[in-house]
Amino acid sequence: MDTVFGVKYDGGVIIAADQGNARSILMYQKNLDKVVPLSSHSALGISGPNSDLVNFSEYVQKNIALYELSNDGMKLSTHAQANFMRGELAAALRRGPYQVNVLLGGYDAGAESSSLYFLDYMASLQKVNYGCQGYASSFCLSIMDRDWKEGLTEDEAIAIVEHCMKELQTRFLIAQPNFIIKVIDKDGVKVAKFGADPADT
Amino acid sequence: MSYDRAITVFSPDGHLFQVEYAMEAVRKGSTAVGVRGKDCVVLAVERRALAKLQDPRTIRKIVSVDNRSVLAFAGLTADARVLINKTRVEAQSYRLTCEDAPSVEYLARYIARTQQKYTQRGGVRPFGIATLLAGFSDPSAEGDVAKPVLYQTDPAGTHSNWRAQVIGGRNAKSLREFLEKNYEDDMDEETSVKLAVQCLLEVVDSGAKNMEIMIVRADGRAFMEESAVDVVVKKVEEEIEANKDAKKKSTDE
Numbered sequence: 001m002d003t004v005f006g007v008k009y010d011g012g013v014i015i016a017a018d019q020g021n022a023r024s025i026l027m028y029q030k031n032l033d034k035v036v037p038l039s040s041h042s043a044l045g046i047s048g049p050n051s052d053l054v055n056f057s058e059y060v061q062k063n064i065a066l067y068e069l070s071n072d073g074m075k076l077s078t079h080a081q082a083n084f085m086r087g088e089l090a091a092a093l094r095r096g097p098y099q100v101n102v103l104l105g106g107y108d109a110g111a112e113s114s115s116l117y118f119l120d121y122m123a124s125l126q127k128v129n130y131g132c133q134g135y136a137s138s139f140c141l142s143i144m145d146r147d148w149k150e151g152l153t154e155d156e157a158i159a160i161v162e163h164c165m166k167e168l169q170t171r172f173l174i175a176q177p178n179f180i181i182k183v184i185d186k187d188g189v190k191v192a193k194f195g196a197d198p199a200d201t
Numbered sequence: 202m203s204y205d206r207a208i209t210v211f212s213p214d215g216h217l218f219q220v221e222y223a224m225e226a227v228r229k230g231s232t233a234v235g236v237r238g239k240d241c242v243v244l245a246v247e248r249r250a251l252a253k254l255q256d257p258r259t260i261r262k263i264v265s266v267d268n269r270s271v272l273a274f275a276g277l278t279a280d281a282r283v284l285i286n287k288t289r290v291e292a293q294s295y296r297l298t299c300e301d302a303p304s305v306e307y308l309a310r311y312i313a314r315t316q317q318k319y320t321q322r323g324g325v326r327p328f329g330i331a332t333l334l335a336g337f338s339d340p341s342a343e344g345d346v347a348k349p350v351l352y353q354t355d356p357a358g359t360h361s362n363w364r365a366q367v368i369g370g371r372n373a374k375s376l377r378e379f380l381e382k383n384y385e386d387d388m389d390e391e392t393s394v395k396l397a398v399q400c401l402l403e404v405v406d407s408g409a410k411n412m413e414i415m416i417v418r419a420d421g422r423a424f425m426e427e428s429a430v431d432v433v434v435k436k437v438e439e440e441i442e443a444n445k446d447a448k449k450k451s452t453d454e
Contacts, residue, residue, distance in 0.1 A: 058300075062293040069265055069289050 002034065002047030003136035003176055005164055006103035006116045007148065008129050009157035012185030013105035013114040015045040016161045019178035019196055023049070031196035035182045037189045039064050042078055042106030043182055044085075047133045048099045048121070056098045060085055078106030082117035082125060089123035097121055101133040105184050114184065130160070139171060140164040154183060158192060209323055219327055220320055223276075223356035226329030230275035232370030233262065234400045235333040235363065236384070237351045238393030242335035242417040244273045245397040247370065247405045263415045263424075267292035269302045269336050271417055275369020276330030276356075284328055288312055305336035309352035309360040317358025331355045331368040335417045347419045365396070372404050379403060390416065394425070398433045409434055 003018040017034035020027065028050075035045045036057040044060070046053045063084070067076055076084070082104050092098050104117040118124075118131045130144040131137075147160045158181065165179055178195025212218060231247040246262040263273045266288045274281040291311050295303040303311075312332055320327050332354045337347040353368065354360045365384045367376040379400055388396065394414065405411045409430035415422055 058297055062297045065268075065296070066289060066293040069267065069293075070286060072261070073265075 001174060002134050003168065003179075004034065004045035004047050004101070004103050004133040005136065005140065005161050006045060006105050006118075006128075006131045007144065007152075007157045007160050008105070008114055008116040009152035009154055010150075011114060012107055012154055012157075012183055013116050014154075014157045014161055014181060014183055014192070015043050015103060015105045016165075016179055016181040017045045017047070018176040019180055019194070019198070020176055021050055030178050031194075031198050031200055033180055033194075033198035035180055036061065038081060038104070039068070039075060039106075040188050041075070041109065041184060041186075042081055042104065043184050043189045045103040045105070045133070047101050052098045052100050056088075056100050060088065075109075077108050077110075078104065078115045078117065079108075079127075081106065082119065082127075086119055086123050086125040089119065089121065093123055103131050103133060107184050107186055109186065112186075132164070135172065135174070136164070136168055139167050143167060154185070158183075209321065217320060217357075220357050223327040223329045224331075227276040227331045227356065227369055228371060228373065230277070230330070230369040231262070232367060232373070232376070232401065232404050233273040233275045233333055234365075234367050234376070234380075234397050235273065235335060235351045235353070236365045236380070236388075236393045236397045236400075237335075237349050237363070238390055239387040240349060240419060241390045241393055242337075242349045242351050243390075243393045243397040243414065244271065244333060244335050244417070245401045245412055245414045246273050247401060248411050248413050250411075263413060266308060266334075267296075267303060267336075270305050270308050271335050271415060271422055273333045273335075273368075273415075274330045275332075277328075280328040281330045281332075284312060284315065284330065284332070287315060302339075304339060304342075305334050305350045305352055306338075306362075309334045309354055313354045313358050313360035315358075316354060316356060320356075320358055327356045329356060333366060333368055335415075337417070337419050349417070349419075367400065370404055376400050376403060390418075394433055395437060398430070399437050402434065402437060407434060407438060 005016040007014045015035045019030055019032050021029040021032040035043050037043045038061050044057055046057055064076055089098055099121050101120045107114045116128055118126045118128050130148045132140045143164050180194040181192040183190055183192045231249045233246040236243045244263055251257055264285055266272050292303050316328050319325050334352040336350055338350050340347040351363050352360055353363055353366050365380040367373045401412050409427045414425040414430055
């Protein structure tokens with residue numbers, strides 16, 4: 001039911017997600033922030049039941065923080081973070097799986113490049129230029145296929161995300177009025193826009 | 202009968218010799234000074250002369266255990282590494298379960314508890330280190346103002362709050378007396394740094410390259426640049442010279 005988008009551009013990556021928190025016939029909240037910052041220069045867009053979503057993202061977040069503290073401030077690359085997450089998903093898979101589907105976006109200062117990784121609940125891992133999680137993929141992957149090209153700017157990448165959002169708002173059965181869009185680039189993770197302020201409790 | 206072998210044996214007069222020997226190991230370590238000011242905590246450690254071929258960056262005596270807490274130690278470096286790693290994991294574990302940063306006091310209590318555990322089990326020996334933990338208290342717990350905090354732990358497993366403290370080195374006792382004489386409440390950052398440097402200069406050869414200074418503030422922490430330390434060292438030494446001259450003049454007259 002959740003929608004998560006990721007689009008890589010030249011010098012950064014956009015991660016966007018809808019802000020709904022619902023189960024069965026109930027809508028619990030409309031301002032949930034599902035794009036969780038994992039480190040200073042990476043963020044994870046997650047979909048799934050709220051329990052696994054929160055548990056998994058916080059677990060990964062704290063382990064990444066522990067690594068940085070234990071290793072004299074050395075930052076884990078996005079590639080390393082993605083593989084760490086995949087390892088955790090795989091280990092849990094035959095015990096009690098995390099039912100989360102994620103898109104990890106990060107910027108690596110050393111390589112001066114951004115990257116986007118697709119992971120799903122079965123612990124598959126793939127580096128991609130753009131991606132969607134959820135029903136949205138049926139509607140939006142084709143839009144991204146057509147619009148994405150090498151060397152996009154930040155504004156062009158956001159335009160692709162908004163194009164996808166518009167398509168969902170027109171054709172997707174489930175109404176998802178609020179989306180949060182985050183940008184990860186050399187300056188870190190920041191919110192580009194949101195439909196509803198996640199801080200409003 | 203020798204009462205100093207096993208950690209789990211008291212001597213007839215109530216000593217735990219292994220713990221006391223561990224404190225000796227602390228005295229063998231290089232000195233670390235902590236000074237709590239009005240809105241900062243200064244940690245100053247003695248940087249012992251290294252072998253020429255050794256890379257100085259791999260010797261760290263002031264380390265982060267959490268985003269909000271810093272630790273300086275005196276004693277066996279390898280023991281410190283183990284204890285610091287345990288503390289880092291505990292800090293993240295606290296953040297994961299409580300969704301909040303652990304207070305400096307919580308971490309000091311954890312370190313102390315761990316150090317104590319190793320004085321009451323068979324087959325292990327105490328950690329040969331004392332630590333100084335510096336950071337700021339949670340503003341919401343103190344009327345919206347974060348206050349600077351300095352804790353000390355020792356091999357016996359005790360932890361306590363200090364306004365200024367010295368650990369390690371042969372002269373810790375006399376340095377503590379120096380601090381008691383010269384400490385004032387609510388010192389600003391410059392005065393706190395000066396006091397820490399003055400204290401360290403009593404045991405360390407003059408020169409900024411023989412000391413490492415970290416200033417912990419409410420909004421973050423930073424190592425002092427060597428050039429800045431040099432400035433303070435020079436000022437302190439000038440004052441000492443000036444005092445000496447003034448004394449000399451008064452005795453001559």
